[in-house]
Amino acid sequence: MTETAVGSTAVENAAAQSKSQQAYAAVKARIVEGAYTPGYRLVLAKIAEDLGFSVVPVREAIRRLEAEGLVKFERNVGATVSGIDPTEYLYTMQTLSIVEGAATALSAPLIDSVSIARARAVNEEMRECLEHFDPVRFTALNQDFHSVLFEHCPNPHILDLVHRGWNRLASIRSSTFRFVPGRAQESVREHEALLQLIESGADADTIEKAARQHRASTLDAYLAQAKQ
Template identity: 90%
Template sequence: MTETVTAAGTSTGSKSEQAYAAVKARIIDGTYSPGYRLVLAKIAEDLGVSVVPVREAIRRLEAEGLVKFERNVGATVSGIDPTEYLYTMQTLSIVEGAATALSAPLIDSVAIARARAVNEEMRECLHHFDPVRFTQLNQDFHSVLFEHCPNPHILDLVHRGWNRLASLRSSTFRFVPGRAHQSVDEHEALLRLIEIGASADDIEKAARLHRSATLDAYLAAATDHQTPQTAQQ
C-alpha cells in the first residue's frame, strides 16, 4: 500500500512506480505547487517515459487526493481550499486518535524513550527556530508511536493524511511558535499517559485533541491575518 511519506526517486523497477514516486515527491516538496497544471506529455518527457505510466501514476495520486483530475481537461495539483484542509485535519484527528489508542498497549519503554528523545529535539528546534526540522521530527515522533500499530489500514489512512498535508504545507503552512510549544508539551503528556497505562479512551481523546488544537491554531491564525483566503482553483 502507500508506504510512508518518504517518496524517493529510487524506482522499484516499474516505470509507473517511478513516475508515481517522482511526481509525488515534486508535489510534496513544492516543485509542483497547488494549482499547477500537470500535463501528461510534458511529465512523460521530463521523466523519459511514455505517457501511459505517467497517466497511471497521476490517477493513483488522484485516488490519494493529491491531484485533481478532470475528464478531457487534465490534472492539477490539489488546491489549498480551507474547507479541504479542515476535512483532512478532522479525519486525521480521528484516525490518529484511533492509531494511538491501538498502538499504546504495544509501545515498550524503549520506544517511549526514543519518542521522548525526538520530542526533546523538537524543543531544541524551537530555540534555534528550525521549522523544517521541527516538522520532520514531528512526523518522526508520531511514527515511533505508530510503528507497531496493529491495524495497517488505519496506519495507511494516517499516512495518506500526512501526505495530503505535506502537499499543502509547502505553500500555506504557517509555523506558529506558540502552537509549536504547546504541541511539544502535548507530546510529553501523551507519553506520560501511555507510560502509566491510561485507558484507550483517554489516550484516544488526548491524541485527537492534539490534532484538533493544531487545526484551531490554524483557523485562529487565518482569521487574524485576513479573510481566510478562499483559494479555490
C-alpha cells in the first residue's frame, strides 16, 4: 500500500513489459509523484533518451496519459502535464464525489469486519499524521483508507474512474488546492462516521450520500477559501 501511482495498469509486475508500457508507467509515476509539475513540458525526444529508448513508444505512452487527462498533447506543439485550472479542479472533485459515493455504496455490503478494522487503523494513522504535520503521507493514507473500503467493489469500471480521479488530483498535488486549514481533521472524523454507517448496515442510499458529501466537503472548503 501507500503506492504513488494508482490504477490497475500502473505497475504490471514483470520485466516482460513493452517499452510503451514502461514509458507509460515511468511518466505517470513522475507526474503523480510531483517530479513533473503541471505545465511541465514533456519533450518526447528527451524522455526517450532518459529512458533509453526511441520516441515511438514514448508517444504511445503520452497518448494514453492524454486519454486519462494527465497530459495535454497539442498538435505540432507538444505535450505538457495538465492543468491547475480551478475549474478543472472543480470538475474533477465533483466527478470524484459521484464515483466515490457510488463505489462506497456498492462496496459497503461486501466489507467484512476485518477490513473495517484495517480501515480504522489507517484512519488512526491519519490522525497521527495531523500531529506531525505530514500532508504527503496523509494523502497517501487517505487513498489507502478508501482503497480498503473499495477492495471488494463489484464494479471495476467505477473503481477505475475513482483511480483516474485520484491520479488527476495527485498531478496537481503541490498546488494551492489541497490542505484547507481544519479540513483534514474534519476528514478523519467523517471517515469514522462512514465506518460506523457501514458497520451498522445502513442502507445504500445513506452510505452513498455520506461518501459523496465527504468528498464534496473538501471541495466546498476549497471554494469557500478561494472566495476570500
